[in-house]
Amino acid sequence: MPRNSSSSTCRKAINSSADLFRSATGKAANKELERIDQLFYTYASNSSEIIDPESIESLCSDLEVDHTDVRILMLAWKMQAEKQGFFTLDEWRKGLKALRADTIVKLKKALPELETEVRRPSVFPDFYSYAFRYCLTEEKQKSIDIENACVLLDLVLGSQCRPQVDSFVQYLKSQNDYKVINMDQWMGFHRFCNEITFPSLANYDPDSAWPLILDNYVEWLNGGK
CATH class of the missing domain: 1.10.238.10 (EF-hand)
Structure with missing residues (x-):
């Protein structure tokens, strides 16, 4: 052939x-x-x-x-x-x-x-930010009230960062300056959990563009409860 x-x-x-x-x-x-x-x-x-x-x-x-x-x-x-x-x-x-x-x-x-x-480190931040957006139930809503934010933090981050979450939730429930949490503050706390030595806070630098609520939280930790 x-x-x-x-x-x-x-x-x-x-x-x-x-x-x-x-x-x-x-x-x-x-x-x-x-x-x-x-x-x-x-x-x-x-x-x-x-x-x-x-x-x-x-x-x-x-x-x-x-x-x-x-x-x-x-x-x-x-x-x-x-x-x-x-x-x-x-x-x-x-x-x-x-x-x-x-x-x-x-x-x-x-x-x-x-x-x-x-739970993969490369995927979790996307899920973490989605969880916040998923709770924005009203049109043009950009923040979550403190009570629901505390519940959501415990749900999505509690198993990974229990000491930080428990401490931050305690602070949020005891303070009177903030009635809601926005996305920047929400993502800032995730960064805090990943980067800051806890509970010593030895490497926390308030000049590193942290959301003000975290500066206040660290001040609360350092100043006694």
């Missing part, structure tokens, strides 16, 4: 195999998406096409986690859910496709892996 004819036959065979692979992959992806959608409508109202807070409680029950569990917030982060307590179909698809979870059993198994992903 001429060489060109042999090469052509080989290329056709390779292309045919590639086409079959793409077709099979496409069908599998479509099936997965169908199952993800079916799972969504297990919880969502067909009329509103949205998973609401009551439905999320049902989801949490099926996942055997409390609705206040930080992993539910991590799940919202994975979906990039925009409105607290609500999941749209597009958000649901985005999150569950990324987790490769098209059944409740798979989603339950994915939660520990999701937590491991979020």
